[in-house]
Amino acid sequence: MKIEIHPLKKHELKPLYTNPNELGFCKLFTDRMFVMHYSEVDGWHNPAIKKLAPFQLEPSTIVLHYAQEIFEGLKAFRTKKGEINLFRPEMNAKRFNRSAARMCMPAIPEFDFLESIETLVRLEERWIPSTTGASLYIRPFMFAADTTLGVRASSTYTYCVILSPVGPYYAEGFNPISLYVSDEYTRAARGGTGEAKTGGNYAASLLAGRVAREKGCAQVLWLDGAEHRFVEEVGAMNIFFVFEDRLVTPALNGSILPGITRDSVLMLAREQGLKVEERPLPIDEVIGGITTGSVTEIFGAGTAASISPVGSLRYRDQDYVVGNRKVGPISKKMYDLLRGIQYGEIEDRHNWIRKVALDQHAAA
Ligand code: PLP
Ligand code: COI
Numbered sequence: 001m002k003i004e005i006h007p008l009k010k011h012e013l014k015p016l017y018t019n020p021n022e023l024g025f026c027k028l029f030t031d032r033m034f035v036m037h038y039s040e041v042d043g044w045h046n047p048a049i050k051k052l053a054p055f056q057l058e059p060s061t062i063v064l065h066y067a068q069e070i071f072e073g074l075k076a077f078r079t080k081k082g083e084i085n086l087f088r089p090e091m092n093a094k095r096f097n098r099s100a101a102r103m104c105m106p107a108i109p110e111f112d113f114l115e116s117i118e119t120l121v122r123l124e125e126r127w128i129p130s131t132t133g134a135s136l137y138i139r140p141f142m143f144a145a146d147t148t149l150g151v152r153a154s155s156t157y158t159y160c161v162i163l164s165p166v167g168p169y170y171a172e173g174f175n176p177i178s179l180y181v182s183d184e185y186t187r188a189a190r191g192g193t194g195e196a197k198t199g200g201n202y203a204a205s206l207l208a209g210r211v212a213r214e215k216g217c218a219q220v221l222w223l224d225g226a227e228h229r230f231v232e233e234v235g236a237m238n239i240f241f242v243f244e245d246r247l248v249t250p251a252l253n254g255s256i257l258p259g260i261t262r263d264s265v266l267m268l269a270r271e272q273g274l275k276v277e278e279r280p281l282p283i284d285e286v287i288g289g290i291t292t293g294s295v296t297e298i299f300g301a302g303t304a305a306s307i308s309p310v311g312s313l314r315y316r317d318q319d320y321v322v323g324n325r326k327v328g329p330i331s332k333k334m335y336d337l338l339r340g341i342q343y344g345e346i347e348d349r350h351n352w353i354r355k356v357a358l359d360q361h362a363a364a
Pocket of ligand 1: 257260261
């Protein structure tokens with residue numbers, strides 16, 4: 001792919017954040033974005049990195065009406081040696097194309113997807129925080145660009161990558177959060193779009209998310225769409241339960257997002273000698289386990305959220321407290337292992353890290 005890089009003048013560059021410990025999640029964005037376009041005749045064309053700027057869209061652009069859109073989320077980490085690590089970005093490339101297929105959108109060759117990210121991250125290197133715990137969040141996305149109100153797949157698309165320096169996703173940081181178990185609303189159902197990373201899934205989750213916050217919870221723990229009986233996942237992460245010596249997570253069933261962190265945790269847990277179960281998990285079994293004390297830990301796992309301990313579930317107006325609202329040993333172990341690998345402090349035996357080659361002359 002021949003990426004056209006538009007040079008930015010020094011005065012066009014934004015001032016860098018002053019305190020990397022106060023970044024929060026995606027509050028500011030870097031100077032540049034990657035953009036390319038698709039049409040049926042030309043395929044993907046005109047890849048460019050240019051100054052981050054608003055899009056001009058006709059009011060009839062399909063994405064604004066029928067939500068034909070997909071996205072990904074991954075991070076670049078700066079190691080103590082100053083290297084830049086991406087964590088399993090090939091998995092994001094593959095999932096992006098699975099989401100594209102589900103939403104009738106064109107695939108992007110994996111190599112081009114990776115190149116778009118690596119080239120942009122290299123140019124924007126100064127934005128990658130050097131504090132452990134902070135990182136550069138990478139958001140590739142694609143949207144339908146035809147202008148029509150007919151309900152059909154678009155024939156033109158725009159693909160874009162933007163970057164944001166981030167700290168922890170939750171205000172709680174690495175402290176237990178509370179989750180609200182919704183048995184009223186549904187995020188996704190089998191046969192729907194739950195396992196695709198598409199904006200509509202998140203729009204569908206907003207009302208329940210508001211209810212969760214009104215009840216003092218950070219996010220929703222979703223149950224299955226058919227019976228509201230089986231645990232699925234959380235708004236922005238997959239979910240794990242420690243039942244004594246077993247680590248249990250809902251099996252991928254078509255309506256759960258197949259998380260890359262989830263896959264990594266499963267592998268790390270097995271290597272730690274834990275018994276791991278991926279299976280349908282009834283909410284009654286979880287609530288029963290918390291009540292009798294056999295559920296000792298709950299944690300979420302996702303790119304933005306990293307490993308996020310859960311201190312309580314609110315279900316049918318009752319609070320069920322897990323592990324005295326403290327961070328449990330398995331949650332801590334998974335957090336340490338994952339972060340250790342991401343920040344280059346633990347040997348990468350799985351070949352999960354892809355280093356971004358830094359080019360001294362690339363900036364500005
Ligand atoms: N589930 C949902 C709904 C998500 O939005 C995310 C975040 O990407 C995840 C799970 C975790 O996926 P991953 O570990 O690939 O970030
Ligand atoms: C991610 O973890 O990358 C996500 O996409 C979650 C989110 C902020 C929607």
